[in-house]
Amino acid sequence: MERIEVGRPWPEGPIAMLPVAQLYVRDIPLLRPPGRSEADLLQVLWCPFDHPANPATALFWRSAATVTDILDAPPEPPAIQFPGYLPEPCLLTPEQVTEYPNAMELSKELQEQLGDWSRWQAAGSALDSSYEVAPDEFYGDHLSIAPGWKVGGWTRWGLTEPMPRICSECGTEAVPLLTIATTEWGSGGEGWIPEEEQAKTTPMLPGQPPANFTRIVVASRYNLRLHVCPASPDHPHIELIQ
Numbered sequence: 001m002e003r004i005e006v007g008r009p010w011p012e013g014p015i016a017m018l019p020v021a022q023l024y025v026r027d028i029p030l031l032r033p034p035g036r037s038e039a040d041l042l043q044v045l046w047c048p049f050d051h052p053a054n055p056a057t058a059l060f061w062r063s064a065a066t067v068t069d070i071l072d073a074p075p076e077p078p079a080i081q082f083p084g085y086l087p088e089p090c091l092l093t094p095e096q097v098t099e100y101p102n103a104m105e106l107s108k109e110l111q112e113q114l115g116d117w118s119r120w121q122a123a124g125s126a127l128d129s130s131y132e133v134a135p136d137e138f139y140g141d142h143l144s145i146a147p148g149w150k151v152g153g154w155t156r157w158g159l160t161e162p163m164p165r166i167c168s169e170c171g172t173e174a175v176p177l178l179t180i181a182t183t184e185w186g187s188g189g190e191g192w193i194p195e196e197e198q199a200k201t202t203p204m205l206p207g208q209p210p211a212n213f214t215r216i217v218v219a220s221r222y223n224l225r226l227h228v229c230p231a232s233p234d235h236p237h238i239e240l241i242q
Contacts (some may be wrong), residue, residue: 015043016075017058019088020180020216021149024064027094028151033061033233040064044178044226048080054219054241055085057226059177061233084182084217092149095194097226099146102157103136114139142191148184148211152176155225156242165238174227174238182221184211 012218025031025040033039039061046055080086103111113119114136120127145156153176155162165174187194191210218224219241229235 002033011078015047015049016077018046018077018080018085018087019049019074020046020057021092021178023092023151023178027092029094031151033228038063041067041234042178044180046085048077048082048085050081054224054239057224057237059226059228059237082217084215088213088215090213093194095150097146097192098152100139100144101154102145102162103140104115104157105154105162111136120229147186147192148179149214150179150181153179153241156223159222159242163242165227167231167235167238169229169235170231172229172231175230176225176227177237178226180216180218180224180226182217182223184213186211230231 021042021044023031023042023044023239031042033042041062041064043060044057045060046057048055103114106114117132117133117135120131120135120138127135127138144153147156155176166172167174190198204222222241225240225242227238227240229237
């Protein structure tokens with residue numbers, strides 16, 4: 001951080017990548033690489049420079065039992081492009097939640113039903129009256145896409161409409177692997193906040209968005225979504241900003 005603030009030097013030669021996430025199958029049972037049943041560890045790294053508009057990521061599927069030669073001092077890049085590309089070390093507490101597709105991925109009929117206030121009332125849902133003018137926003141805020149970092153799940157579309165994510169190697173449709181999020185939750189989605197966090201006042205750095213525990217800021221506070229080919233973990237993965 002100090003090196004880049006002094007003149008923002010643009011490094012030459014190879015750049016050491018930064019660790020972004022280390023996930024174990026023992027903590028997240030659904031985290032299984034296709035065709036590689038012996039792998040029980042996913043390591044995600046990125047280059048702290050834009051390629052061209054976000055950090056370039058690299059995925060490594062490994063067997064935790066084989067990770068024995070650990071460096072005392074991992075290599076560091078000579079500088080980073082933005083402070084938000086330097087993760088703050090923290091622990092994850094995985095929790096399985098149920099979510100539903102983005103409204104744009106639903107049929108026209110279902111979208112119309114989401115906008116019918118009488119249907120929500122008939123369901124006996126505990127609704128804030130403020131949603132009466134736009135009932136579909138209740139679906140988006142509280143039922144549809146879980147915010148924050150997550151493995152799998154549905155994609156939070158918004159910058160673009162839903163688009164196919166096709167493996168460039170074999171043409172198979174890629175599946176969601178990991179969402180790298182700027183914030184764990186935002187306005188309108190307070191219902192997703194874990195109970196143990198709702199009573200806390202989390203200290204934030206000046207200028208940081210709320211619930212930004214990792215200090216990562218992706219593309220002006222959006223999410224970086226990684227998709228992988230279900231046919232082979234060796235095929236290139238797809239990066240998507242939403």
